[in-house]
Amino acid sequence: MAVRRCSSSLPKWVFCSMFPASPLTRSSGGCPPQAAPKGSALWNPAPTRRAAGLCPAPTGAFAPDPEMLTHLCFACGRDGDPRAGTFRAGSPKWGRARRGSASAALRGHPQEKTYSRSNRVKSKHLLGGKPMNLYITGGGTGGHVTPGLAIARYVMEHEPGSTVRFAGTERGIESRLVPREGYPLDRIEIIGLSRKLTPQGLAHNVKAAYLTVTAVARAKKLLRAAKPDVVLGCGGYVSYPIVKAAQQMKIPTVLLEVNALPGKVTQQLAPHADRVLVCFEQTRALLGERENIRLTGAPVRPEILEADRKKARARYGLSEGDKLVVSFWGSMGALYMNRHMAGMLALEAQEGTTFRHVHASGAAAAKWLPEEVQKKGVNLAEHPNIELTEYIYDMADRMAAADLVICRAGAATIGELCALGRPSVMVPSPFVAENHQEKNARALEEAGACKVVLEPGCTPEQLLQATKELIWDDERLAGMRRAAVKLAAADPDGAIFRQLKEVTKGRA
Known part of the structure; x- marks a missing residue:
């Protein structure tokens, strides 16, 4: 049967996705609160805030x-704590x-x-x-x-x-x-x-x-x-x-x-x-x-490009022999992976691991994740090497200071890891279009810059094992750092x- 091409603006992928089972086609391949309305106490145009030396993001607009x-x-x-509304203009080291x-x-x-x-x-x-x-x-x-x-x-x-x-x-x-x-x-x-x-x-x-x-x-x-x-x-x-x-x-x-x-x-x-x-x-x-x-x-x-590893590690009191793991998940699939992270943190505490670990839970898990760790018989207050926080506000310095980053495989995250030369364990989100995060992560893995752990079948034990295999292997970490830097444009x-x-x- 002949099919006449339509001259309208309707793209081919719309038709194919509308009727994926058609013999004529083949299918390829928690929201934050709204920003404050204009006129409210929270609304303040970015140029005005910049002129005052403040971050253009008004505090409290959304989380x-x-x-x-x-x-x-x-x-x-800018530098500062967004919770306090103190994002004062910094002086980028453009020199x-x-x-x-x-x-x-x-x-x-x-x-x-x-x-x-x-x-x-x-x-x-x-x-x-x-x-x-x-x-x-x-x-x-x-x-x-x-x-x-x-x-x-x-x-x-x-x-x-x-x-x-x-x-x-x-x-x-x-x-x-x-x-x-x-x-x-x-x-x-x-x-x-x-x-x-x-x-x-x-x-x-x-x-x-x-x-x-x-x-x-x-x-x-x-x-x-x-x-x-x-x-x-x-x-x-x-x-x-x-x-x-x-x-x-x-x-x-x-x-x-x-x-x-x-x-x-x-x-x-x-x-x-x-x-x-x-x-x-x-x-x-x-x-x-x-x-x-x-x-x-x-x-x-x-600020990623300007981050200084030596200064960042000094800021957090890290000696040359100390190891730091930084972890965070994105919004897609964060609930599932935060549950695994609760298990991983509990295992770290029970095994008495000596590396330092900072994990950002995000607002949705900020309350239940610590409680989940507590249910597993671990009081994080007794383990100062493990820090569980809602957000990492100083992410540029944290990533620069880290020896290993555990994260998703979004393109922006990958760009920053490569710019900083940070080794990583990546758990691609399977809930993205055409599974593109795994493709991103595999590209880095093939170059030797990261280790990929797939979310289906992932366990707290698997996450911890992957971390321990890398964090104490200085030679392998050095190779991953070199590989990441080579990928930076x-x-x-x-x-x-x-x-x-x-x-x-x-x-x-």
Whole structure:
């Protein structure tokens, strides 16, 4: 039977996901409180707070989970305790050379390039210094938002007079994070797809298809009003209508894919994008070795790049022979893994392990996790080498001081681990699209930078055994540190910025 191609804006992946069992198709492959409303005591625009030397995030606006805090609590490059509202402006050490940042393609050669502030400032003049009107879209999860925020900050620093605007959904994390950073956010109504073959799942996908088509029309209106020089898509289903509309309007588009396995949106939009920026060499092959693909790495927040291991260890009273393990989970699957962590902490105490361990439970587990450890016959007050906390507010220094990090395998986390050269035990979340976290973790494991433990079948005993096998093996840890550093890209922010400038050359 012949199938006529539809000329509408409905993407192929929407139809395939709506009817995965169709012979014509084959399916491929706790929310924080809302931010305080404008006019309330908690609302305060980020630029105003910056002018006062304060963090742009108003205290009390919302409570992120541990993974979000890892990537967002210090996104503005400030020091202090957010609980007390004392994020005072620090003095980034721009004078010394920046270390390599986010995870890049498994290059296979040592990191050599350094990037100082003087180089960063010169780049503006080398590229002409013309202000940029940048439109960024991406959302749903922090992994699709924080890279865009990092690039927005970089553009504003290097191109005075530039304007940056974001587009996202009302329900996604971007609706809270973007305004807190001081950038305007255009809202678009669109929902993700359901893979369930139930009447409810199919009805959901019919609605998703309708919203996708109407969202493209809405996106065109937003783009006509914004008149951007270039549109940067950072992933998530909300980026599809914006980038698709820009491509139809002949506006330059750049896609940033931070995961080893490209998402459906990237796969659909890549053929018509001016640039597709990737962080792993494998991603290039999975996207068909297209001419528009460039290897840049993913952005990393400044405080990670500025973290000093020696000073961080001195801050926490760690001697040369002391070992520190830092662990945290993201929002996806955190309940399940925190239960395992309760068991692991109890085993550590019962066995009398001597390494120090700091675990961030997150707000959802802050109350029950200590109680769970207590039920196992362990009083953590009697074990000062084990620290259980709701959040790790000084995550940059904690990670720099750590000998081993136990965590999920999100792209932002991987970028920071590589920038710091930290060995890790990664437990990929199985509750993510196309199991992309395992693909990320396997890329690091193949390079020798981490050990992967899969969540299905994972036990507290398995976690502790993996930790003990690594933490006392100095030679193996040193090899993992070297492997992680080799995967770090040199100045990915600058590389992405230069690609944005390149595609806008000659645009009035």
